[in-house]
Amino acid sequence: MNGHEAAHAQLEPLRGQSSRIHLERCSGAAVFELYDRSVRALPFLSGNEASTLIVAGDEILDNLLTHGEIGPGGVCVVVRKRTSALSLAFFVESHEQFAAFAERASREPRLPPRFDEREGRWRGLGLTMCANLAVQGISYRPGTLVDRIFLRFQASR
Amino acid sequence: MTGISVEVGQRGSWTVLTVSGPINSYTYNELQEHIMKLVGRSDVAVEMSAVTSMTSAGIGVLLAAVEDAEVAERRFVVVAASEVVRLALESTGFADRFPSAPSVKELPA
Numbered sequence: 001m002n003g004h005e006a007a008h009a010q011l012e013p014l015r016g017q018s019s020r021i022h023l024e025r026c027s028g029a030a031v032f033e034l035y036d037r038s039v040r041a042l043p044f045l046s047g048n049e050a051s052t053l054i055v056a057g058d059e060i061l062d063n064l065l066t067h068g069e070i071g072p073g074g075v076c077v078v079v080r081k082r083t084s085a086l087s088l089a090f091f092v093e094s095h096e097q098f099a100a101f102a103e104r105a106s107r108e109p110r111l112p113p114r115f116d117e118r119e120g121r122w123r124g125l126g127l128t129m130c131a132n133l134a135v136q137g138i139s140y141r142p143g144t145l146v147d148r149i150f151l152r153f154q155a156s157r
Numbered sequence: 158m159t160g161i162s163v164e165v166g167q168r169g170s171w172t173v174l175t176v177s178g179p180i181n182s183y184t185y186n187e188l189q190e191h192i193m194k195l196v197g198r199s200d201v202a203v204e205m206s207a208v209t210s211m212t213s214a215g216i217g218v219l220l221a222a223v224e225d226a227e228v229a230e231r232r233f234v235v236v237a238a239s240e241v242v243r244l245a246l247e248s249t250g251f252a253d254r255f256p257s258a259p260s261v262k263e264l265p266a
Contacts, residue, residue, distance in 0.1 A: 028183060029159040029160065029181065030159045032210055033159055036210050048240070051244050052244060054241055055210070055244045055248060062182050066182045113250075122213070122216075122217040125216055125217060125249055129213060129245065132247075132249070133244070
């Protein structure tokens, strides 16, 4: 896979301690840098909160890029900070693989990370990372037009 | 920076890989190639203070390296993990599997 330099990010402040990041032309490695840089630029996040959102968000983006398909509309990310919680939401053009994944995730218990001897790689690491970071919950919501992923974190005191 | 940079150096019996940039599905291959070339043949330290992000793709490489080093009776250490690397490792629940050192200067003899 090669990086795609045409990727582009727009950062839009919303009401209160909230911002929307629109990642456009999300076809390659440049997306991670754009997302990470945008999160670091949010003035209402502490350094530790930004790092947490970067680790969890990069994992979500990595999965969207490698297991799914991101349409021409790109990915919209909304970051909100409240007194006790920090939320991260991803909105992406709906994709049948995501619906199948969300259905499995709601039906099957989450397995701990394990090494797949047949494929020679670890499986379930990314889901475990997101679940452990988003201690207040993670949900996958497939839709007819837009798929949504919501993660809720503890805000720093 | 969309790619990673890996510099190879030597400190005593340790081969030191200094990695910088983001480690994800697009970049982990380069790290994997460097590590797998070395890990059975010498003690390997991976300096990660300039790693800007790391997904499970990179953690899978580090886990494999820890296991391969154990089989080969070599040492493998993560050095000076950046905040995102530390968070990523901790979030797997496997942080205790990764021997670590605060700096290259403080690697065991």
